[in-house]
Amino acid sequence: MTFWQTDATHDPALASWVESAKGHRDFPIQNLPLGVFSPAGETPRIGVAIGDMILDLSACAKAGLLPDAASSAAGSDSLNAFMALPEGDRKALRAILSQMLADNDQRSAVEPHLHRAGTCTLHLPARIGDYTDFYVGIHHANNVGRQFRPDNPLLPNYKYVPIGYHGRASSIRASGVPLVRPTGQRKPPEADAPVVGPSVRLDYELELGVWIGQGNELGTPIPISEAANHIAGFCLLNDWSARDFQAWEYQPLGPFLAKNFHSTISPWVVTPEAMAPFRMAQPPRPEGDPAPLGYLSDDEDRSHGALAVTLEVFLSSAKMREAGMEPFRLSRGPASNMYWTVQQIVTHHASNGCNLQAGDLLGTGTISAPTRDGFGSLLELTSGGKEPISLPSGETRTFLEDGDEVTLRATAHAEGYVSIGFGECRAAVLPAR
Amino acid sequence: MTFWQTDATHDPALASWVESAKGHRDFPIQNLPLGVFSPAGETPRIGVAIGDMILDLSACAKAGLLPDAASSAAGSDSLNAFMALPEGDRKALRAILSQMLADNDQRSAVEPHLHRAGTCTLHLPARIGDYTDFYVGIHHANNVGRQFRPDNPLLPNYKYVPIGYHGRASSIRASGVPLVRPTGQRKPPEADAPVVGPSVRLDYELELGVWIGQGNELGTPIPISEAANHIAGFCLLNDWSARDFQAWEYQPLGPFLAKNFHSTISPWVVTPEAMAPFRMAQPPRPEGDPAPLGYLSDDEDRSHGALAVTLEVFLSSAKMREAGMEPFRLSRGPASNMYWTVQQIVTHHASNGCNLQAGDLLGTGTISAPTRDGFGSLLELTSGGKEPISLPSGETRTFLEDGDEVTLRATAHAEGYVSIGFGECRAAVLPAR
CATH class of the missing domain: 3.90.850.10 (Fumarylacetoacetase-like, C-terminal domain)
Structure with missing residues (x-):
C-alpha cells in the first residue's frame, strides 16, 4: 500500500496571499480541494477552493499556469479526467497550486482568475458512473x-x-x-x-x-x-x-x-x-x-x-x-x-x-x-x-x-x-x- | 396508457429487397431493431439489423436519406439520443426505414450502406446510466x-x-x-x-x-x-x-x-x-x-x-x-x-x-x-x-x-x-x- 506522504504543501507555516484562506475552517492553503463551479451567469468549469474564493483552473490552464497533464484535464466541465490522472500528475498539480497561492510574486498573474465562492454555483464534481x-x-x-x-x-x-x-x-x-x-x-x-x-x-x-x-x-x-x-x-x-x-x-x-x-x-x-x-x-x-x-x-x-x-x-x-x-x-x-x-x-x-x-x-x-x-x-x-x-x-x-x-x-x-x-x-x- | 398501434410497417405481406430478411428468424423487415456496430476496422456507429445485414444509419443520414430528427441523432456512437426522441420522431424513422428497405426503387441508393453482419462487431447500444x-x-x-x-x-x-x-x-x-x-x-x-x-x-x-x-x-x-x-x-x-x-x-x-x-x-x-x-x-x-x-x-x-x-x-x-x-x-x-x-x-x-x-x-x-x-x-x-x-x-x-x-x-x-x-x-x- 502506498499512501501519500506529507511534503512542503502540508507545512503548517505555509500561508496564502488569499486573506480568507488564513485560519479558514475548511479551505486553508493546505487543503486545495477540486470541484466544478459556475461564476454567476457563466458555464460550469473546474476550480479549486481557497478560503472564501474559487480559483478557475480552466482560466489558469489557458493562461499557461498549469502543468501539461493538468491543463488538458482542466478544459472539461467535470473532474472525471482529473480523477483518472496518474498520481505523479496529480501531485505535480498540487505542488504548483500551492506555490501559486502562496507566492506573492505570482499574485498578480493568478488573482484575476479568482471568484468569490458566494457568487458561484457549485455542481456535482464528476459524472458518476456507478x-x-x-x-x-x-x-x-x-x-x-x-x-x-x-x-x-x-x-x-x-x-x-x-x-x-x-x-x-x-x-x-x-x-x-x-x-x-x-x-x-x-x-x-x-x-x-x-x-x-x-x-x-x-x-x-x-x-x-x-x-x-x-x-x-x-x-x-x-x-x-x-x-x-x-x-x-x-x-x-x-x-x-x-x-x-x-x-x-x-x-x-x-x-x-x-x-x-x-x-x-x-x-x-x-x-x-x-x-x-x-x-x-x-x-x-x-x-x-x-x-x-x-x-x-x-x-x-x-x-x-x-x-x-x-x-x-x-x-x-x-x-x-x-x-x-x-x-x-x-x-x-x-x-x-x-x-x-x-x-x-x-x-x-x-x-x-x-x-x-x-x-x-x-x-x-x-x-x-x-x-x-x-x-x-x-x-x-x-x-x-x-x-x-x-x-x-x-x-x-x-x-x-x-x-x-x-x-x-x-x-x-x-x-x-x-x-x-x-x-x-x-x-x-x-x-x- | 398509449401503446403503439400496428400500421403498414407490420404488414405480413411486406418484403424487403434484402434477400436474407425474408423469413429471417430474428430480423425480417417487420422488426428493424437499432444497435451500434463497427464494420471491420472502422469506428462504432448506429445501424439497423435487416436479415443478415446491417444498414449504416450514420451513412444514410449523411446521404440525406433520413428524417431531420433521426439524422441528428444518427451521428453518435450510442443510441442515447435516439432513445430520447419523442415518439413521433421515432415512428417517422421506422416508416422511412421500412420503405427504404422494401421499395426496389430505393435499393440502389440504400444498398451501398449495408454491411454483412458477420463481418461487423456489435457493441453496447447505449451508455447505460443506471x-x-x-x-x-x-x-x-x-x-x-x-x-x-x-x-x-x-x-x-x-x-x-x-x-x-x-x-x-x-x-x-x-x-x-x-x-x-x-x-x-x-x-x-x-x-x-x-x-x-x-x-x-x-x-x-x-x-x-x-x-x-x-x-x-x-x-x-x-x-x-x-x-x-x-x-x-x-x-x-x-x-x-x-x-x-x-x-x-x-x-x-x-x-x-x-x-x-x-x-x-x-x-x-x-x-x-x-x-x-x-x-x-x-x-x-x-x-x-x-x-x-x-x-x-x-x-x-x-x-x-x-x-x-x-x-x-x-x-x-x-x-x-x-x-x-x-x-x-x-x-x-x-x-x-x-x-x-x-x-x-x-x-x-x-x-x-x-x-x-x-x-x-x-x-x-x-x-x-x-x-x-x-x-x-x-x-x-x-x-x-x-x-x-x-x-x-x-x-x-x-x-x-x-x-x-x-x-x-x-x-x-x-x-x-x-x-x-x-x-x-x-x-x-x-x-x-
Missing part, C-alpha cells in the same frame, strides 16, 4: 440491526464481508439542492395491507464518500496493496432514507425506493494528497473478532488506513431559521468508527473482477459512534422514533419535518498540522408533491 | 425463495411491491464477450468461517431488458398511464450469478459481488413500435391475490400490458462444440410469467420521484415458467445443485463449468403477424484468473 453504498459503520449496523432483528442485530457475514449494495447515480445532487419528500408504500404494523403516501419516517444518514480515480479492467481485481492508488478523493454523503418504505420493501433484495429518491454530496473533492497528514492506524478489532481474510489484509492498511476525521450533523428547522437561531448539532464523532477502511472496500468491490471507473462514488454507509452523541441517523438518535429529541426552538423531532435542513460537516486534524474541512453537505426537505 | 434489476418472475421468486426459506418462499411484500434493486452498469457487456469466473467469499454449510476462491455455483439468469427512453425530472413520478411512453425498447439480459457468494453476502442489503462481475445483453434494441402486434392481456392474478395498488393499476395495462414473447435458453459445453454438436435447449417458456408488467416496473421505479434517464436499463428478473421445462436458471433446473441435468454429450451439469457457453433467445409472435426475434444474448465462461 454509485455503491457500503455498511462499514459497525455501531450503526448494530443499532439498526437491533431494531429490525432484536435477537440477531449483526448478521454472521458482517465481520468477514464489507457489506455493500449498488445505489442510484442519477439522483445524486450537490449540496444546496432541496429534496422532495418521497411518496411510496409503507405497511403500518397493525394493517393488513400497505398504504401509499408521503414518507412519515424520513431520515438522513451521515456518510463519507470516496471518489474512484484510476479504474481496473473488468475481470481484474485490485490488490489491497494498490487500493489507495485507485482513490481520487473524499466528500461527505447524506444518504436520505425513508425508513417506513425501507422496512416494507427491503427483503429480500435490499433498499431501493427507500433510498434512491435523492442523495446529497459535498461538492469539493478533498484529495488523497491533502489527506496525507490525516492517516492513522485502524483501531484494533474487538477481542474475539476474526482477522480480515487474506485479500483484505495489509500491514500498511492496518497502520495508516484509517482517517483522522471528525464528523458532525446539524439540524435547522424552518422555525429556527425564522427566529435567526443557529443550526443545532445532533451528533459528533470520529470516522474511525468504520469496521473496514476505504482501501478495504475498494479491494472488496473489485475482488470478483467488477470494474471500477474514474468518477465512481462509494459511500461508507452511516458512521455512528458507540454512544448516542455520535449516532449518525435519527433512526438511532430517537430509538426508531420512540424517543423524540428536543430542538432549541422548543420543537421536537422523531423524523424529519418539511422545511428541516440537514448539514453534514467533516474536519481532518492531526497534531502539528493545519486542520482541513470538507465544506458543507446541506439540503432542506420540501413537501411531497 | 441499471436496475427487478424480480417479477413469480415462479422464479417461489422456486428460489423455497430454497432459501422453505417455510416462507414468497415474502409478504411480493404481491404489492414490484421488488427491484440497483445493479452495476459498468460491467454490462454485449453478447459475445466472455466472462471470467469470479473469485469471492463463500461459506460452506459445515464450515465455521468463509473461504475465498473461484465460484463453484456459477449460474445464468434468463431476463428481458427494458431500455428507458424519455426520462422524468427528479421528484416527478411517471403515472402508469404514461409509462409506455418512457420505454425505448427491449433486449435479452443474462444476469450471471454466483449462487455461493449470493447466499453468504445477500443479507441484509441484497446481492452485490454475486452479480456485478458481468452481465450480458443482446445488442439489438427491439423498439416498442416493432412490438405493437405482440402486446397481450396480463394473465389474471391468481384467486385471492390483492389487486395492484392504485398507482400501479390501469385498464390499458391490464388489457395490453404483457408481451407475447417466447424465451429460450441453450447451453453448449466445450466438449459439445468440439464434437460439432448443436447447443442444447435447457428451457422454453413465455414472458407472460411476469407478475408485473414492464409498465408497472417503470412507474414503480419513478413513484418516489427517482429520475430515469434515456439509456437506463431495467431487467425484469429471471422469468421462469411454472413447470421445470421453463425454469430460467440452473439453481431452479437442478433444484439447487441436487439434481444434475444431462447434456447430449454425456456430460452432466449442476452449475456452469469453464468453457460452457449460454445463449438466450426470444421470439415475439401473434396470429396474423410475422414473428420477430431479439437476436442472440450469448457468452462463454473463462476460467478464474
Whole structure:
C-alpha cells in the first residue's frame, strides 16, 4: 500500500496571499480541494477552493499556469479526467497550486482568475458512473440491526464481508439542492395491507464518500496493496432514507425506493494528497473478532488506513431559521468508527473482477459512534422514533419535518498540522408533491 | 396508457429487397431493431439489423436519406439520443426505414450502406446510466425463495411491491464477450468461517431488458398511464450469478459481488413500435391475490400490458462444440410469467420521484415458467445443485463449468403477424484468473 506522504504543501507555516484562506475552517492553503463551479451567469468549469474564493483552473490552464497533464484535464466541465490522472500528475498539480497561492510574486498573474465562492454555483464534481453504498459503520449496523432483528442485530457475514449494495447515480445532487419528500408504500404494523403516501419516517444518514480515480479492467481485481492508488478523493454523503418504505420493501433484495429518491454530496473533492497528514492506524478489532481474510489484509492498511476525521450533523428547522437561531448539532464523532477502511472496500468491490471507473462514488454507509452523541441517523438518535429529541426552538423531532435542513460537516486534524474541512453537505426537505 | 398501434410497417405481406430478411428468424423487415456496430476496422456507429445485414444509419443520414430528427441523432456512437426522441420522431424513422428497405426503387441508393453482419462487431447500444434489476418472475421468486426459506418462499411484500434493486452498469457487456469466473467469499454449510476462491455455483439468469427512453425530472413520478411512453425498447439480459457468494453476502442489503462481475445483453434494441402486434392481456392474478395498488393499476395495462414473447435458453459445453454438436435447449417458456408488467416496473421505479434517464436499463428478473421445462436458471433446473441435468454429450451439469457457453433467445409472435426475434444474448465462461 502506498499512501501519500506529507511534503512542503502540508507545512503548517505555509500561508496564502488569499486573506480568507488564513485560519479558514475548511479551505486553508493546505487543503486545495477540486470541484466544478459556475461564476454567476457563466458555464460550469473546474476550480479549486481557497478560503472564501474559487480559483478557475480552466482560466489558469489557458493562461499557461498549469502543468501539461493538468491543463488538458482542466478544459472539461467535470473532474472525471482529473480523477483518472496518474498520481505523479496529480501531485505535480498540487505542488504548483500551492506555490501559486502562496507566492506573492505570482499574485498578480493568478488573482484575476479568482471568484468569490458566494457568487458561484457549485455542481456535482464528476459524472458518476456507478454509485455503491457500503455498511462499514459497525455501531450503526448494530443499532439498526437491533431494531429490525432484536435477537440477531449483526448478521454472521458482517465481520468477514464489507457489506455493500449498488445505489442510484442519477439522483445524486450537490449540496444546496432541496429534496422532495418521497411518496411510496409503507405497511403500518397493525394493517393488513400497505398504504401509499408521503414518507412519515424520513431520515438522513451521515456518510463519507470516496471518489474512484484510476479504474481496473473488468475481470481484474485490485490488490489491497494498490487500493489507495485507485482513490481520487473524499466528500461527505447524506444518504436520505425513508425508513417506513425501507422496512416494507427491503427483503429480500435490499433498499431501493427507500433510498434512491435523492442523495446529497459535498461538492469539493478533498484529495488523497491533502489527506496525507490525516492517516492513522485502524483501531484494533474487538477481542474475539476474526482477522480480515487474506485479500483484505495489509500491514500498511492496518497502520495508516484509517482517517483522522471528525464528523458532525446539524439540524435547522424552518422555525429556527425564522427566529435567526443557529443550526443545532445532533451528533459528533470520529470516522474511525468504520469496521473496514476505504482501501478495504475498494479491494472488496473489485475482488470478483467488477470494474471500477474514474468518477465512481462509494459511500461508507452511516458512521455512528458507540454512544448516542455520535449516532449518525435519527433512526438511532430517537430509538426508531420512540424517543423524540428536543430542538432549541422548543420543537421536537422523531423524523424529519418539511422545511428541516440537514448539514453534514467533516474536519481532518492531526497534531502539528493545519486542520482541513470538507465544506458543507446541506439540503432542506420540501413537501411531497 | 398509449401503446403503439400496428400500421403498414407490420404488414405480413411486406418484403424487403434484402434477400436474407425474408423469413429471417430474428430480423425480417417487420422488426428493424437499432444497435451500434463497427464494420471491420472502422469506428462504432448506429445501424439497423435487416436479415443478415446491417444498414449504416450514420451513412444514410449523411446521404440525406433520413428524417431531420433521426439524422441528428444518427451521428453518435450510442443510441442515447435516439432513445430520447419523442415518439413521433421515432415512428417517422421506422416508416422511412421500412420503405427504404422494401421499395426496389430505393435499393440502389440504400444498398451501398449495408454491411454483412458477420463481418461487423456489435457493441453496447447505449451508455447505460443506471441499471436496475427487478424480480417479477413469480415462479422464479417461489422456486428460489423455497430454497432459501422453505417455510416462507414468497415474502409478504411480493404481491404489492414490484421488488427491484440497483445493479452495476459498468460491467454490462454485449453478447459475445466472455466472462471470467469470479473469485469471492463463500461459506460452506459445515464450515465455521468463509473461504475465498473461484465460484463453484456459477449460474445464468434468463431476463428481458427494458431500455428507458424519455426520462422524468427528479421528484416527478411517471403515472402508469404514461409509462409506455418512457420505454425505448427491449433486449435479452443474462444476469450471471454466483449462487455461493449470493447466499453468504445477500443479507441484509441484497446481492452485490454475486452479480456485478458481468452481465450480458443482446445488442439489438427491439423498439416498442416493432412490438405493437405482440402486446397481450396480463394473465389474471391468481384467486385471492390483492389487486395492484392504485398507482400501479390501469385498464390499458391490464388489457395490453404483457408481451407475447417466447424465451429460450441453450447451453453448449466445450466438449459439445468440439464434437460439432448443436447447443442444447435447457428451457422454453413465455414472458407472460411476469407478475408485473414492464409498465408497472417503470412507474414503480419513478413513484418516489427517482429520475430515469434515456439509456437506463431495467431487467425484469429471471422469468421462469411454472413447470421445470421453463425454469430460467440452473439453481431452479437442478433444484439447487441436487439434481444434475444431462447434456447430449454425456456430460452432466449442476452449475456452469469453464468453457460452457449460454445463449438466450426470444421470439415475439401473434396470429396474423410475422414473428420477430431479439437476436442472440450469448457468452462463454473463462476460467478464474
